[in-house]
Amino acid sequence: MTPERRRGEALVRAIHEAALAEVAEAGLGGLTMEGIARRAATAKTVLYRRWPTPFELLIDALGEAHPVEVPTPAADDLRADLIAALTLLTDWMATPAAGAVLAITSERARYPELAEALYSKVFDPRGGTFTATVLRHYAASGRLDPRRLTPITTQIGEALVFKLSIDNGRIPGVDELAAIVDEALLPALDL
Amino acid sequence: MTPERRRGEALVRAIHEAALAEVAEAGLGGLTMEGIARRAATAKTVLYRRWPTPFELLIDALGEAHPVEVPTPAADDLRADLIAALTLLTDWMATPAAGAVLAITSERARYPELAEALYSKVFDPRGGTFTATVLRHYAASGRLDPRRLTPITTQIGEALVFKLSIDNGRIPGVDELAAIVDEALLPALDL
DNA sequence: TCGTTAAGCTACGGAGCCGTATCTAATTGG
DNA sequence: CCAATTAGATACGGCTCCGTAGCTTAACGA
Numbered sequence: 324m325t326p327e328r329r330r331g332e333a334l335v336r337a338i339h340e341a342a343l344a345e346v347a348e349a350g351l352g353g354l355t356m357e358g359i360a361r362r363a364a365t366a367k368t369v370l371y372r373r374w375p376t377p378f379e380l381l382i383d384a385l386g387e388a389h390p391v392e393v394p395t396p397a398a399d400d401l402r403a404d405l406i407a408a409l410t411l412l413t414d415w416m417a418t419p420a421a422g423a424v425l426a427i428t429s430e431r432a433r434y435p436e437l438a439e440a441l442y443s444k445v446f447d448p449r450g451g452t453f454t455a456t457v458l459r460h461y462a463a464s465g466r467l468d469p470r471r472l473t474p475i476t477t478q479i480g481e482a483l484v485f486k487l488s489i490d491n492g493r494i495p496g497v498d499e500l501a502a503i504v505d506e507a508l509l510p511a512l513d514l
Numbered sequence: 515m516t517p518e519r520r521r522g523e524a525l526v527r528a529i530h531e532a533a534l535a536e537v538a539e540a541g542l543g544g545l546t547m548e549g550i551a552r553r554a555a556t557a558k559t560v561l562y563r564r565w566p567t568p569f570e571l572l573i574d575a576l577g578e579a580h581p582v583e584v585p586t587p588a589a590d591d592l593r594a595d596l597i598a599a600l601t602l603l604t605d606w607m608a609t610p611a612a613g614a615v616l617a618i619t620s621e622r623a624r625y626p627e628l629a630e631a632l633y634s635k636v637f638d639p640r641g642g643t644f645t646a647t648v649l650r651h652y653a654a655s656g657r658l659d660p661r662r663l664t665p666i667t668t669q670i671g672e673a674l675v676f677k678l679s680i681d682n683g684r685i686p687g688v689d690e691l692a693a694i695v696d697e698a699l700l701p702a703l704d705l
Numbered sequence: 706t707c708g709t710t711a712a713g714c715t716a717c718g719g720a721g722c723c724g725t726a727t728c729t730a731a732t733t734g735g
Numbered sequence: 736c737c738a739a740t741t742a743g744a745t746a747c748g749g750c751t752c753c754g755t756a757g758c759t760t761a762a763c764g765a
Contacts, residue, residue, distance in 0.1 A: 328731050328742055350624055352543030357722055366743045371724070422623070428680050429620035432613070433541055438683065475697040478677050483666060485680075486673035489619050492629065506666040510701040519712055519761050548752055557713050562754070712761075723750075731742075 329365075338363045338370065339384035340419075346381060347422035351430050351437070354381065381423065382440045388420040394456045401461055402504055408453040409480050409500040416484075416494050454480040454508070467512060476511045483507060520556075529554045529561065530575035531610075537572060538613035542621050542628070545572065572614065573631045579611040585647045592652055593695055599644040600671050600691040607675075607685050645671040645699070658703060667702045674698060 329337060341363035346354055354377045360367045374380040394408040415421055424441065431438040455477040461467040483503045487495045495503075520528060532554035537545055545568045551558045565571040585599040606612055615632065622629040646668040652658040674694045678686045686694075 330732065330740090330742070334742075348624070350541065350543045350621055352541040355722060356724085364743095366745090367722095367724085368726090368744090369742060372741085425620055429616055430541055431680075431683055433539070435683075473693070473697055474678075475674060475693050478674060478681070479670070479698050482673040482677035483669060485677060486669050487665075489622075490669070492622055492626075502664070502666050506664055507670050507698065507702050510704065511698050513701065521710090521712070521762065525712080546752060547754085557715095558752095558754085559714090559756090560712060563711080706765100708763105708765090710761105710763075712759100714759080715757090717756080718753100720753075721751090723748100726747080727745085729742100729744080731740100733738100733740080735736100735738090 334365065334369070335373070336387075338365065338373075338380070339387055342377070342381050342384040343388065343419040343423050346426055347419055351426045351434060354378070378434065378437055382437070382444055385420060385423060385441065385445050388445075389418070391415050394453060401457070401466070402509065404457045404461075405454055405480065405504045405508055406497070406500050408457045409484055409503065410497065412453045412481060412484055413494050413500065416488065452477070452481060458512075471512050476508075479508050479511055480504070525556065525560070526564070527578075529556065529564075529571070530578055533568070533572050533575040534579065534610040534614050537617055538610055542617045542625060545569070569625065569628055573628070573635055576611060576614060576632065576636050579636075580609070585644060592648070592657070593700065595648045595652075596645055596671065596695045596699055597688070597691050599648045600675055600694065601688065603644045603672060603675055604685050604691065607679065643668070643672060649703075662703050667699075670699050670702055671695070 338359065341359050342354070345358050345362055349355075349358060356367050356370050356377055359377065359380065360370055370380065374383070391411065394404065394411055397404055424445075427434070427437050427441050455472075458467065458472055458477055462469040462472055480503055484495055484500070487499060487503075529550065532550050533545070536549050536553055540546075540549060547558050547561050547568055550568060550571065551561055561571065565574070585595065585602055588595055588598075615636075618625070618628050618632050646663075649658065649663055649668055653660040653663055671694055675686055675691070678690060678694075
């Protein structure tokens with residue numbers, strides 16, 4: 324047998340992974356120190372030495388979660404760049420971290436501190452969303468009327484991706500992303 | 515003292531209300547027979563006599579929940595009718611039933627039977643959404659190109675209302691609904 | 706009025722999680 | 736190689752919910 328006792332960073336990483344998996348499986352309400360410890364194959368005491376509550380543990384886990392790739396506009400094809408940006412979003416939605424983020428935002432009313440910590444410790448430090456990055460790029464280089472970049476238009480793509488995901492219980496495919504860009508996003512940009 | 519023992523329908527109504535309130539407060543994971551019974555000021559045994567699980571109780575409660583008002587297009591002002599339809603949506607979002615629906619859809623992966631029951635027993639029997647009703651009306655009377663009514667365009671309004679609600683932690687006001695219609699919905703309809 | 710139905714109450718053993726304490730032994734740094 | 740650190744295991748009393756059972760009594764209907 325290999326006792327192989329983990330320590331320090333390696334142990335913390337395993338605990339973070341376990342926490343995200345637990346949220347995905349049990350929900351925020353079912354996130355317990357016992358559950359995380361069991362899944363990480365460690366002892367509760369190890370968790371309590373580092374975090375006072377499962378929620379603080381979860382926030383740390385989200386902060387360490389692999390950051391999302393930033394869209395890099397090809398600068399010549401707005402339509403293709405927008406579809407690429409939404410593809411980055413749907414890729415991220417398939418990760419464990421996305422499940423945790425969904426749980427936190429949809430239960431915001433129940434755990435407001437958690438939602439706030441999510442924004443201040445995870446979202447804000449990264450700045451910008453998916454399509455907004457692309458749109459700002461094209462606006463900066465003069466190929467798009469900057470007045471078209473509003474709090475509404477910059478959210479159309481993401482909003483429809485989420486809506487379709489909810490309605491269909493399934494993450495949209497490339498064809499659906501293209502339809503979103505063609506039928507909703509580009510018309511709103513007057514292009 | 516007033517013993518005033520409730521029976522039959524009146525009792526069931528009280529239990530349904532308690533169930534919706536419990537979901538809003540405790541989440542799907544925290545929905546328990548004990549909690550519902552406590553809030554409804556009745557005994558657990560009363561609940562177990564009627565429902566085997568808290569989830570079946572919840573589905574019944576949603577089925578009995580006040581149906582949403584149907585948009586009645588004025589037929590002369592598409593913009594105003596769309597804003598009115600989205601206002602119906604935001605009104606509904608402030609009700610207890612909406613909190614329960616949000617919980618069920620966002621935890622669909624965890625409780626798929628619940629999401630399916632929600633659609634088959636609550637959504638499908640009512641048919642149609644908010645803006646879609648208005649758009650179909652205008653398309654039927656020839657004032658809107660029917661080809662513009664796609665699974666994407668009919669969801670733009672609702673999608674943005676949900677997205678803004680999530681991002682701001684607050685249900686959009688009339689001014690924001692107007693912006694959604696002007697900046698996203700009408701352009702996508704080529705109007 | 707009186708019998709039937711069902712609401713309301715109390716209690717039960719079992720299970721899971723809480724947060725803490727105690728002890729062991731593996732790992733690591735000096 | 737030894738000593739400090741800390742992972743890991745076990746156990747604890749306390750709490751809440753589970754689902755069921757037994758009983759009293761209010762409400763209803765014939």
